[in-house]
Amino acid sequence: MGDNIKIIENATCTFCGCVCDDMHLTVDLDEKKITKAKNACVLGRAWFAQHGIPDYPQATIGGKEASVEDAVEEAAQILAEAKFPIIYGLSDTTCEAQRHAVAIADLIHGCIDTTTSVCHGPSGIAFQGVGESTATLGEVKNRADFIMYWGGNPAESHPRHFTRYAVTTKGLYTPNGKKDRTVVLVDVRKTPSAPVADIFLSVKPGRDFELAWALRALVKGRKLDPSIEQVTGVSLATLEDLVDRMKNCRYGVLFFGMGLTMTRGRHFNSGAVLALTTDLNEFTHFVAKPVRGHGNVTGADNVLSWQTGYPFGVNFSRGFPRFNPGEFTTVDTLARGDADAALIIASDPASNFPRKAIEHLGAIPVIALDTKQTQTTNLARVAFITATYGINTAGTVYRMDDVPITLRKAFDSPYPTDEEILTAIRRRVQALCGGPAVPLRKVS
Amino acid sequence: MSVTLTLHTQPEVPLEAECLSPDRLATLDQAGIAALPVLHGNRNMTVGDFFSVDGGKDLTVRIIGDLGRVKHVATGMSGGHLIIDGNIGSHLGLGMSGGEITVTGHAGDWVGPEMGGGRIVVRGDAGHMVGSAYRGSKVGMRGGEIIVHGRIGNEAGNGMRRGMIAVAADSGDFTGVNMIAGSIFVLGRLGARSGAGMKRGTIVSLHDAEVLPTYSYAACYHPVFLRHYLLRLRQLGLPVEEAHLGGRYRRWSGDSVELNRGEILLFAG
Numbered sequence: 001m002g003d004n005i006k007i008i009e010n011a012t013c014t015f016c017g018c019v020c021d022d023m024h025l026t027v028d029l030d031e032k033k034i035t036k037a038k039n040a041c042v043l044g045r046a047w048f049a050q051h052g053i054p055d056y057p058q059a060t061i062g063g064k065e066a067s068v069e070d071a072v073e074e075a076a077q078i079l080a081e082a083k084f085p086i087i088y089g090l091s092d093t094t095c096e097a098q099r100h101a102v103a104i105a106d107l108i109h110g111c112i113d114t115t116t117s118v119c120h121g122p123s124g125i126a127f128q129g130v131g132e133s134t135a136t137l138g139e140v141k142n143r144a145d146f147i148m149y150w151g152g153n154p155a156e157s158h159p160r161h162f163t164r165y166a167v168t169t170k171g172l173y174t175p176n177g178k179k180d181r182t183v184v185l186v187d188v189r190k191t192p193s194a195p196v197a198d199i200f201l202s203v204k205p206g207r208d209f210e211l212a213w214a215l216r217a218l219v220k221g222r223k224l225d226p227s228i229e230q231v232t233g234v235s236l237a238t239l240e241d242l243v244d245r246m247k248n249c250r251y252g253v254l255f256f257g258m259g260l261t262m263t264r265g266r267h268f269n270s271g272a273v274l275a276l277t278t279d280l281n282e283f284t285h286f287v288a289k290p291v292r293g294h295g296n297v298t299g300a301d302n303v304l305s306w307q308t309g310y311p312f313g314v315n316f317s318r319g320f321p322r323f324n325p326g327e328f329t330t331v332d333t334l335a336r337g338d339a340d341a342a343l344i345i346a347s348d349p350a351s352n353f354p355r356k357a358i359e360h361l362g363a364i365p366v367i368a369l370d371t372k373q374t375q376t377t378n379l380a381r382v383a384f385i386t387a388t389y390g391i392n393t394a395g396t397v398y399r400m401d402d403v404p405i406t407l408r409k410a411f412d413s414p415y416p417t418d419e420e421i422l423t424a425i426r427r428r429v430q431a432l433c434g435g436p437a438v439p440l441r442k443v444s
Numbered sequence: 445m446s447v448t449l450t451l452h453t454q455p456e457v458p459l460e461a462e463c464l465s466p467d468r469l470a471t472l473d474q475a476g477i478a479a480l481p482v483l484h485g486n487r488n489m490t491v492g493d494f495f496s497v498d499g500g501k502d503l504t505v506r507i508i509g510d511l512g513r514v515k516h517v518a519t520g521m522s523g524g525h526l527i528i529d530g531n532i533g534s535h536l537g538l539g540m541s542g543g544e545i546t547v548t549g550h551a552g553d554w555v556g557p558e559m560g561g562g563r564i565v566v567r568g569d570a571g572h573m574v575g576s577a578y579r580g581s582k583v584g585m586r587g588g589e590i591i592v593h594g595r596i597g598n599e600a601g602n603g604m605r606r607g608m609i610a611v612a613a614d615s616g617d618f619t620g621v622n623m624i625a626g627s628i629f630v631l632g633r634l635g636a637r638s639g640a641g642m643k644r645g646t647i648v649s650l651h652d653a654e655v656l657p658t659y660s661y662a663a664c665y666h667p668v669f670l671r672h673y674l675l676r677l678r679q680l681g682l683p684v685e686e687a688h689l690g691g692r693y694r695r696w697s698g699d700s701v702e703l704n705r706g707e708i709l710l711f712a713g
Contacts, residue, residue: 082485082486083456083457083484083485083486083487084457084458084485084486085486108486109486110486125579128579128580129579129580209637209640210637210656210657213640213656213657213658213701214657214658216658216701217657217658217700217701220700220701222658222700222701223660224657224658225657225660227657228657231657232657264617264636265617265618265637268618268621268637268640275701316486317460317483317485317486318460318483323579323580324578324579325579326553326572327534327553338457338458338513339457340456340457340485
């Protein structure tokens with residue numbers, strides 16, 4: 001370690017949706033790396049340790065090194081000429097950058113979609129159809145005495161969720177932490193999260209909807225046949241006991257994960273647990289929150305919602321926003337072969353989308369922004385390497401409970417930020433498309 | 445003189461052509477039809493850029509070609525007869541109130557969303573969301589008939605209030621979800637979780653099916669009204685056999701988490 005050491009207190013980790021803002025970072029400014037991340041979980045430590053300064057060209061066109069200015073020009077030309085351009089990603093960048101992506105989608109009359117469409121998109125549909133009874137994680141910490149996790153494994157995916165927000169943490173009305181709470185876990189198998197649960201319900205795979213529907217019926221006082229155990233794997237007596245606890249708690253929280261949203265039933269699964277929460281509010285205070293994955297995926301939902309009215313899968317072909325998951329979501333526009341150009345920001349769909357979608361992505365001009373070389377930047381016509389948010393750039397991200405949190409920069413990067421690249425593309429696209437001269441915020 | 449449109453240029457990206465509706469074309473001559481606006485991705489184009497037009501000023505319109513990428517055809521249609529000789533893209537007959545659409549091939553998602561009247565006949569398969577409500581809307585199909593001779597996808601009749609959907613083959617999951625009223629006939633097998641959140645209405649299948657735990661078994665009987673419906677479906681060309689007309693059906697009532705006044709009738713022989 002060199003002598004040029006900087007300590008950053010109360011920095012924010014942007015690895016997962018917990019967005020813990022109590023990091024104490026030790027930064028070696030000579031080596032340009034974070035050597036210690038106090039308070040970080042195992043995932044956060046890896047996040048901070050692995051982000052140094054890579055040795056990639058700032059921009060490439062057709063795989064060859066190019067100036068950022070030329071790459072911006074090429075990207076703007078591609079987007080302005082496209083008839084059905086799509087913008088995708090956005091969950092690992094700042095809200096300030098996301099704003100410009102929405103503006104570009106508006107200018108080029110294209111589609112804009114985020115990684116929400118392949119994780120909690122179904123919850124977004126369910127929020128619109130059913131409604132959301134919500135709370136901040138601060139409220140959960142201070143008030144909740146009944147915590148239920150459904151279709152998620154926070155011990156491995158969000159390691160500090162238990163200790164910082166929901167289970168063992170001590171709050172105003174939960175001074176004894178875990179002792180003041182009943183914790184329930186619903187999953188298809190015993191995961192490393194199971195030991196923390198007072199009650200573990202092992203639901204048969206693909207039967208979450210039936211289980212939630214059965215709980216709704218019991219909450220409403222309807223009779224159920226004992227054969228529910230053959231359907232869901234959970235006995236009627238267990239369900240009745242659970243409903244009794246739910247109705248009699250002081251403040252209940254239902255956290256749900258992708259075990260619900262990405263299994264058969266999708267938005268109806270999310271809708272079922274949201275409706276269950278609504279039903280429980282006849283008896284007590286109950287809220288439901290999705291447990292979000294990427295660091296600023298919640299910010300992407302918020303930015304799209306406040307700018308277009310919809311959280312993901314938005315189309316501007318007609319000059320105004322339209323929302324239709326399945327029609328305007330990225331997997332679908334690619335797999336059907338609809339898109340004729342793509343701007344991918346802070347995401348790597350070429351490594352995790354269905355084969356048909358990846359094949360089409362390889363057949364159209366792609367512009368990619370990422371902090372490292374990925375399969376998507378490798379197939380991109382224009383690729384930018386950008387600075388990492390929360391480490392090399394400041395800005396705003398949203399925690400999974402829709403609370404905005406400000407980032408602190410740890411050390412400078414030679415690479416431009418997503419916001420700078422997107423601002424430049426936006427300016428050039430605006431000139432090419434003849435769009436309205438919207439004043440742009442000055443980028444520092 | 446009837447109107448014939450033949451696709452001469454396949455759209456590169458989705459083409460939105462809500463103007464292709466008989467009641468709209470009936471007042472226009474050949475040149476007028478060719479000049480109607482369509483949206484090719486984000487570009488304003490005309491019907492003539494993609495279709496050759498023959499005839500004009502008639503309520504019978506035939507469109508020939510693979511229109512799998514053409515969306516929003518016959519939006520708000522109020523009368524006339526539209527024949528699509530080939531496949532058709534999504535949002536066919538959006539909010540239509542009258543007239544008849546016949547598709548000889550397959551149809552995409554959202555056939556007859558929020559339609560209020562008229563009839564849509566699809567000779568092939570149809571996609572998801574047949575006769576459904578749009579996202580954020582509580583009420584789907586409000587009247588009319590949708591007849592599909594093949595299979596249909598998920599969420600058929602989502603939020604349906606009135607009217608009839610009849611399918612010769614199988615349906616996808618959540619058939620009749622959140623139904624307010626109306627009738628759905630699936631001559632093949634019902635998908636999982638049919639009738640979830642149903643308030644009133646009738647879902648019929650000519651096969652046994654698993655019903656949600658929030659449905660309760662009522663009786664096994666011969667519903668008199670069903671014979672009339674099934675005879676009508678047979679007239680429309682659906683494969684209804686004699687045994688189905690006079691057979692007995694298991695009646696499940698639900699959904700108990702809602703009004704509990706809906707019914708699922710499953711053929712019992």
